[in-house]
Amino acid sequence: MPREITYREALREGLDEELAHDDNVIIIGEEVAEYNGAYKVTEGLWKKWGDKRIIDAPISEAGFIGMGIGASMLGIRPVMELMFFSFAYVAFDQMMNNAATCRYMSGGLINVPIVVRGPANGGTNVGATHSHTPENIFANMPGLKVVTPSNPYDAKGLIKSAIRDNDPVYFMESTVLYGMTGTVPSNDEIEGGELLVPIGKASVKREGTDLTFIAHGRAVVTCLAAAEILAEKHNINAEVLDLRSIRPLDEEAIMASVRKTHRAICVEENKPFCGVGAQISSMIMEQAFDDLDAPVLRITSADAPAFYSPPIEKLQLPSPDEIVERALSIC
Amino acid sequence: MASKTANQSTVPFADAPINQSLTAGDKIELLRQMVRIRRFEQTSLKHYHNDSIGGFLHLYIGQESVAVGSISLLGENDHVITAYRDHGHALAVGMGMNECMAELFGKATGCSKGKGGSMHYFAPDKNYWGGHGIVGGQTPLGAGLAFGVKYKGLKGCCLCYLGDGAINQGAFHEALNLASLWSLPVIYIIENNGYSMGTSQARSSAFPKEGLAARAEGYNMDWDKIDGVSLYEIRAGVQKAVERAHEHCRPTIIEILTYRHKGHSVADANAEKYRTKEEIQEYMNKHDPIEFWKNTLIGEGVISEDDYKAINKEAGAEADAAAEFAIKSPYPDESAIFDDIYWEVDNNTEAGRTGRHFFHG
Known part of the structure; x- marks a missing residue:
């Protein structure tokens, strides 16, 4: 039976299955155990798996993430929760220097199979310090992987792949999406008995012919809404390509879609300067220039720190209306 | 209860059981290891000056007893991680001079294939996890290695070395809190050579009169302070921490007083400005750990002056051969x-x- 579960439940199922799959998988983070998770992603896991596997950390991101990196060198597979991915900035040295470069600097003698996960999104009126979207920053660093699921199915399949991956994976979720429901098959419906979504493979969330929206995370949801408006009101059939991971990046899927529709708009909730869309539009320009019928556009959050005031912050993020308006400018 | 332990003991360090168990051969081997480190460093300095080696070169000369004495206590489930002054620890865990020297020369035969350089030696097969360039950045990793040992149910520990300049980094304090809170078998060894680069301890650190390691009391952790000139004292002191880690899964901070004869790195142009020549000479003449151990062994009748000369000559030849290997490597x-x-x-x-x-x- 196809079932509808939330993004939060999908993540939890993925974590639970991996805790069962491998004794070396542990979860560490602030409030992940006895409190059941600040956003309830880990609810019930401490009760099921106990103190050894599900560990409440003090508010000490540099310390506990660095500790997880050290443990991972010995074969432990820590899944570290950041209550907000914004807090990665207090663990930056550990996440950029130690996780990303130990393999290289040891000539390949070491690997760091760690997952750092948590919500990386704006739009919840918590001010600039809690609203960072650092996918471009971490994807800038060779040695790291950055994953950004946009729906429950991908959230479950990608978290399981991330935990099994032997490189550091930074897994960026969205508090806005935690309550989103979607179809996630139960394991008995799946060939192989479990849901694994490969990292590095994009997914067409809506087939189209006239232009391509290239998006990740919650921007995929916004693009799908914009595509419906374009179809209903403007007779434009937009394709929505969900990157699912920023690094590795599914370049083939991007180029295939652009070659089909001949128009591309990169949409993200990230900041514009050196954003994910900047990288992708450069690649499209180099590889598919002759296929384009219009300049590649980029839609991002406003180039300003997140505004607290709820009605104003809403204006900072890409909206279906903004996306429709920009799409009409090139169609 | 957190407390200082070893220095309050009146038992001569040579009489500690861990030292009583040393054979004459073991004692000579410890001397040989210290001398090998010194000759390796002297040879690398020579080649740094002739531009065969790039980047930084942080020499361990003067501090050899710390790595050799403490690492000599370790067993198969014990791990080592350190900062950028990492050549001594690398040789002490058993890495070869060839691979270490070739790494300095940036050669493919280097321990990190030429990708890490002086500050980033690794040998996981010898439980040696680097070689880390960012001051204090390795201290949470040390807690993590100890976490891994404990998680796997092994009786082991991690020796995590840092300099006195690293003790003011936030990551170190976060690591200390986790180590004590979660009872991790990690031993933080502060190699106190008195200077965080060119800034003296008095100008860089606020600490209790008992010393840097006494900060451990704030984390309900045991600590100790050791005079690093004597291998017997280092081994006796660190052994207590190793036993505490193995038997009780508790962390320790140990401050070992030592001195670097050279500058912070070879590029340190002010090495004789922030320290007086007299001070440097005093340490070289009266507190050199190799001289001290050599004289101890001569006093015990374990070696003669000629034996020492032979060890020194052999180590020098080994270092020269390593440089030759590095030069010839692609x-x-x-x-x-x-x-x-x-x-x-x-x-x-x-x-x-x-x-x-x-x-x-």
């Missing part, structure tokens, strides 16, 4: 640039073949 191939970044790519797994991992060109 530089890495340009194709190596994109190896050793992602495990999945290196191992050509399905994950490593999925999506674009590299974005140059």
